[in-house]
Every structure is written in structure tokens, then in C-alpha cells.
């Protein structure tokens with residue numbers, strides 16, 4: 405069985421004129437709400453959220469009931485700010501802890517929207533249960549900035565989620581199996597910005613009365629500047645073993661447990677803290693990172709880029725091969741020239757002179773000249789040279805065998821032997 409004993413304190417701080425925070429504590433439900441918005445907006449938002457929580461007490465014994473109450477508070481604030489222009493833009497954070505009886509025993513369920521925090525203080529360790537919904541905290545979770553940089557980040561006070569801004573609102577839920585002696589601290593950022601984790605640990609380990617400890621923490625926040633409203637709720641757990649009633653189940657408890665990173669550890673480190681099962685806590689990026697997804701994405705991207713590279717290179721290589729793999733014979737003035745490439749070029753590959761032969765157009769039969777002007781293509785340089793040599797040989801044979809005329813019939817025989825195939 406779990407019995408809770410709580411104390412709380414709230415204060416306007418040293419700088420503000422109005423306290424827009426609202427705290428709440430019943431026997432099993434506890435909350436801190438940090439309102440924002442000009443004029444009366446902030447106060448209205450935080451107090452109306454707590455009002456709705458109080459009116460929903462009967463249904464806060466289940467997770468669904470808790471989430472529903474927060475959605476109702478959200479809707480009602482959205483509605484009020486739409487209906488009353490002087491309240492436009494108001495909103496509030498809310499961190500709620502509710503003791504729930506479950507099949508696995510008593511569980512403390514923490515619901516959170518915004519940057520008010522829930523901490524667990526167990527055996528000298530202080531760990532944050534909630535994840536802040538603020539720009540700087542999200543940058544830290546993404547790994548873009550360090551915890552240290554977040555403390556000085558210009559947008560450290562800008563929250564990314566609140567009740568009353570949009571409908572519906574996303575609520576983070578954390579479940580905690582309480583151990584005897586656990587202390588839960590709920591607070592607004594007016595405390596966490598002013599009082600360090602070490603200082604909180606000092607207070608929680610020395611002042612056993614939750615009200616005294618709450619007042620002391622508020623006093624320290626004020627002493628450190630009190631730049632914002634300060635609110636604290638401390639809940640002490642008295643847990644007595646109830647498993648005697650159900651001995652068969654005591655070894656079958658489903659652990660709602662995952663280690664929390666301690667913010668502040670006691671000097672001699674005590675055994676690691678099994679505590680929480682965070683739900684809906686991770687952002688998309690964090691989850692992808694945890695699952696190793698970014699690595700997969702990187703490999704896929706690299707594979708894809710390599711594939712594109714190969715296709716581009718392959719196409720370029722083929723065009724180059726096509727454009728430069730052949731030779732052609734043509735005339736340049738009176739000279740017969742062999743070019744490498746294709747007549748007229750292909751894309752950006754223009755033909756280049758491979759060889760200026762020693763043969764002139766005068767040393768070739770006139771009947772061959774029209775073909776030469778049309779650019780004769782040969783598959784290799786040697787075949788192109790061979791072609792020119794044959795033309796010249798044909799000319800000299802014709803001149804020596806028939807010095808006077810060149811009858812068409814006499815040409816037929818030598819030509820067929822002369823490999824003039826185009």
C-alpha cells in the first residue's frame with residue numbers, strides 16, 4: 405500500500421508583480437501550473453486548469469482519465485481565450501502526479517505539458533522524470549546543443565507545448581513504481597532556473613517535512629534572484645509491502661521500469677536507479693536515433709548517390725567511347741586527313757586530327773573524291789591509314805597499267821581486292 409504526504413509553496417518571486425503559478429495538492433493528485441499571457445491571462449489559464457483537474461478528481465485514478473482531464477483543461481482555455489480578446493494567447497504549463505491503483509500495485513502517473521518539472525529523489529539521487537517542452541530542451545535532446553549551452557540559450561524560456569494554445573494537446577505520460585522513502589518534487593521553472601540540482605538535493609536530504617522543504621526551496625529561489633514566480637510541491641511516499649495478500653503475483657509484477665539518468669548523485673554512488681517507463685517522451689528524431697535509423701538513412705543515401713554517380717559516369721563513358729572510338733578520312737584542302745571521332749562531333753566531343761597523311765587529293769583517283777568529301781568512317785586508325793594507302797596504291801597502279809584512260813571495267817578487278825569497304 406502507498407500513502408502519500410505532501411507539502412507545497414508558491415511565491416510571486418522578486419521581480420514579477422503577479423503570481424501566475426497555481427499549485428494543487430489532494431490526497432492522491434498533485435499539480436503545478438505555470439500560466440502565461442498578458443493582463444490576467446496567465447493567472448486565469450493556470451487557475452482554470454487546476455479547477456478542471458479538481459473537478460475531475462473522481463476520474464484521475466486512470467491514465468485515460470488523467471489525459472482526458474488535461475484535454476478538457478486545454479479546450480476550456482482555448483475557448484476562453486477565443487471568447488475574451490483580453491485573454492487571447494493565454495496558456496499554462498501543467499505537471500500532474502496522480503496515484504493510481506493498477507494490476508502491478510500502486511503506480512504514480514505523471515502527466516506533463518510544458519516546462520514545469522517532475523523530479524524523483526530516491527536514496528540521495530535526484531533525477532528528472534519529465535522532459536521539458538521548450539526549444540532549448542528539444543535542441544539538447546536532438547543533440548544540437550549541450551546542457552550547458554541550453555542554460556544560456558536565448559530561447560530557453562520559450563515553451564513548445566502548453567495547455568490553451570491548440571486543440572488537442574499532446575500530453576507526456578510517465579509511470580513510476582514508488583519505493584518507500586521516495587520524494588517527488590513538482591516545480592515551475594521559477595525554481596529550476598534559480599536553484600541548482602545540488603542545492604535541491606541538499607534541501608531534500610535535510611528537511612524531512614515536505615512543507616518545510618517546499619518553503620525552503622522557494623526561499624532559496626528568491627535568494628538567488630527570484631526572477632520568476634516560484635512553485636513547489638513535494639510528495640513523500642510511504643510504501644508498505646502489500647504482496648502478502650497476493651503471494652502468487654509478487655514475482656510476476658510487470659516492471660514499469662527504466663533507468664533514469666541521475667542529475668545529482670550522492671557522494672558514495674548507490675546502486676543505479678530503476679524508476680521510470682517514459683511514454684510518448686521521445687521525439688521523432690530521438691526515436692530514429694535510438695533505433696539506429698539515421699545510420700540506415702545515411703547508408704541508403706550514400707548507396708543512392710553512388711548509384712546515380714555510376715549511371716552518370718556510365719552514360720558519359722559510353723558517349724565518350726562512341727564519340728572517340730572511330731576514325732574517319734576526309735580532305736582538308738588538297739590534303740587527305742584522318743580524324744579521330746565522328747564527323748560533326750558528338751555532344752561536346754569534337755573530332756581531332758589523328759594524322760595528316762602524305763597523300764594529296766591529286767594522288768587519288770578522281771572517282772574516289774566524292775566519297776572522301778562525305779567522310780569515310782573506319783573503326784581504327786590503322787584501318788583508316790590502310791584505306792588511304794589503298795587509295796594511293798590503286799591510283800598508282802591505274803596510272804602505270806593504263807596511262808592514257810581509265811575504263812570502268814579495268815577498275816572493277818583491282819578494287820575488289822583493295823579492301824575499300826566502308
Ligand code: MN
Pocket residue numbers: 438592593594632633
Ligand atoms: Mn514560469
